[in-house]
Amino acid sequence: MDWLTTTEQAFRLLLTADPDLWAIILVSLKVSLLAMLIASPVAIGAGYLLATASFRGRQLLIQLNQGLLASPTVVIGLMLYLLLSRQGVFGSLHLLFTRKAMILGQIIIALPVLLVFTLSAVQGADPRVRETTLSLGATRLRTALTTLAEVRFGVMAAVFSAFGRVVSEIGCSLMVGGNIAGFTRNIPTAIALETSKGEFAQGIALGFMLLAIALMVNFALAFLQGESG
Amino acid sequence: MKHVTAWFQALLTLAVLAGIPDASAQDLRLATTTSTENSGLLKVILPKFEAKSHVTVHVIAVGTGKALKLGENGDADVLLVHAPAAELAFMAAGHGVNRRKVMHNDFVVVGPPSDPAGLLGITDVITAFRRIAEKKAKFISRGDDSGTDQMEKSYWPLSGVSPAGQSWYVSAGQGMGEVLTMAAELQAYTLTDRSTFAAYRARSGLEIHVQGDPRMFNPYHVMAVNPAKYPDIDFKGAKAFSDWITSPEGQQAIADFQIEGKQVFFPDAQEPDQPSR
Numbered sequence: 001m002d003w004l005t006t007t008e009q010a011f012r013l014l015l016t017a018d019p020d021l022w023a024i025i026l027v028s029l030k031v032s033l034l035a036m037l038i039a040s041p042v043a044i045g046a047g048y049l050l051a052t053a054s055f056r057g058r059q060l061l062i063q064l065n066q067g068l069l070a071s072p073t074v075v076i077g078l079m080l081y082l083l084l085s086r087q088g089v090f091g092s093l094h095l096l097f098t099r100k101a102m103i104l105g106q107i108i109i110a111l112p113v114l115l116v117f118t119l120s121a122v123q124g125a126d127p128r129v130r131e132t133t134l135s136l137g138a139t140r141l142r143t144a145l146t147t148l149a150e151v152r153f154g155v156m157a158a159v160f161s162a163f164g165r166v167v168s169e170i171g172c173s174l175m176v177g178g179n180i181a182g183f184t185r186n187i188p189t190a191i192a193l194e195t196s197k198g199e200f201a202q203g204i205a206l207g208f209m210l211l212a213i214a215l216m217v218n219f220a221l222a223f224l225q226g227e228s229g
Numbered sequence: 230m231k232h233v234t235a236w237f238q239a240l241l242t243l244a245v246l247a248g249i250p251d252a253s254a255q256d257l258r259l260a261t262t263t264s265t266e267n268s269g270l271l272k273v274i275l276p277k278f279e280a281k282s283h284v285t286v287h288v289i290a291v292g293t294g295k296a297l298k299l300g301e302n303g304d305a306d307v308l309l310v311h312a313p314a315a316e317l318a319f320m321a322a323g324h325g326v327n328r329r330k331v332m333h334n335d336f337v338v339v340g341p342p343s344d345p346a347g348l349l350g351i352t353d354v355i356t357a358f359r360r361i362a363e364k365k366a367k368f369i370s371r372g373d374d375s376g377t378d379q380m381e382k383s384y385w386p387l388s389g390v391s392p393a394g395q396s397w398y399v400s401a402g403q404g405m406g407e408v409l410t411m412a413a414e415l416q417a418y419t420l421t422d423r424s425t426f427a428a429y430r431a432r433s434g435l436e437i438h439v440q441g442d443p444r445m446f447n448p449y450h451v452m453a454v455n456p457a458k459y460p461d462i463d464f465k466g467a468k469a470f471s472d473w474i475t476s477p478e479g480q481q482a483i484a485d486f487q488i489e490g491k492q493v494f495f496p497d498a499q500e501p502d503q504p505s506r
Binding site: 085086087091094096097178179180181183184196197198 | 256258267272287288289290302303304403404406407409410428429432433459461
């Protein structure tokens with residue numbers, strides 16, 4: 001398989017706006033962005049609480065989440081599969097092999113990443129920010145938002161990392177999505193399939209697209225940061 | 230504060246652009262084998278069914294073993310598979326209804342053009358397998374409990390060889406396409422269905438060495454998942470699909486599908502010879 005011709009074919013596929021290719025890209029975007037949108041506020045809030053509050057079991061929770069950072073996505077996929085299968089506890093919801101199942105899986109994958117990175121960012125913040133804000137009579141919510149704004153670079157890093165992990169993961173998407181063409185086939189599962197079929201050009205085209213998406217998301221967030229940072 | 234707000238606005242905008250997922254639980258879920266998907270057959274014939282019946286088909290392409298499991302668990306509505314022994318067990322256990330013949334093709338033994346085991350001229354698959362073992366020629370097995378895998382595993386005992394654990398016997402645990410690619414890279418033999426091989430012949434550089442043994446007949450059947458077990462399953466869609474693929478129109482669509490100008494699946498729903506339950 002000639003490397004150069006394959007890459008050339010890949011670019012031709014992208015430039016000719018192959019509809020199958022774009023359907024796959026759209027599935028990846030929809031699923032991963034929605035998963036991030038749902039997971040981010042919850043996990044960032046929880047990360048802030050873990051960093052600032054003190055309660056029994058806090059250390060255990062932190063260590064649990066740090067451990068989950070290394071959990072293979074296929075294991076999350078397998079557990080979700082067993083829960084969502086018609087034989088499973090949530091079988092009556094008919095979620096297996098749908099995009100909702102993929103979103104659910106990606107939320108579970110994103111949560112510990114967001115939480116742990118936010119936690120360490122808030123812990124690294126100057127404690128005077130919180131103290132000053134509180135002493136000026138701000139509500140707890142207001143204080144939290146101010147502190148998070150102060151450590152926004154760390155929070156951004158959390159979002160980048162989590163997005164990078166969910167948009168590129170394959171194990172969970174394949175297992176609970178089923179790689180259904182035009183419906184749950186996203187970029188990683190499509191690359192695996194095309195490679196298995198020997199269609200390397202399609203695989204490379206999708207690989208480039210995945211890189212481009214990651215870069216665009218990074219640039220977009222860096223632009224927002226740049227307004228004040 | 231401004232940036233946090235801006236950040237959320239950006240995320241919200243992106244989410245709205247992306248749209249809320251439009252998953253519909255009542256689309257027909259067809260669990261089938263990698264051979265029907267990898268050969269390109271379904272991509273050609275399914276749009277004809279969808280246009281006629283207004284049912285959207287979601288294809289879950291896995292090995293036959295996994296497809297039967299999906300049916301058993303009620304995670305698919307209709308199955309199109311090729312492993313008669315496993316299918317009959319599936320029917321006997323009450324997991325499926327309305328099993329019907331759809332089409333057939335055949336298995337072939339493929340390998341490198343250099344033919345290290347000297348299979349050329351052999352027409353009996355059992356002799357060929359014995360020869361591969363004698364010459365310790367590399368053989369790639371699917372090893373994934375697919376229909377092809379089950380067929381291969383039924384040949385070895387007949388040839389008096391137990392290949393598991395032998396240095397020349399590679400259990401890949403992958404789909405037909407991966408195994409053909411692997412066989413090409415390792416210059417090994419493998420058992421494949423003719424349709425998938427047709428799609429891979431040119432780029433793999435492998436050749437057919439053994440074909441035409443009646444034992445390598447490869448029939449495909451369609452089965453609906455038993456609605457008595459899962460009342461909320463899309464049995465109506467499953468029936469519509471079974472009826473269409475065995476109808477003259479569906480059968481013609483299968484016959485019309487070609488790879489490199491050759492027909493690769495042969496419709497046989499109308500032939501009454503084998504009892505289909």
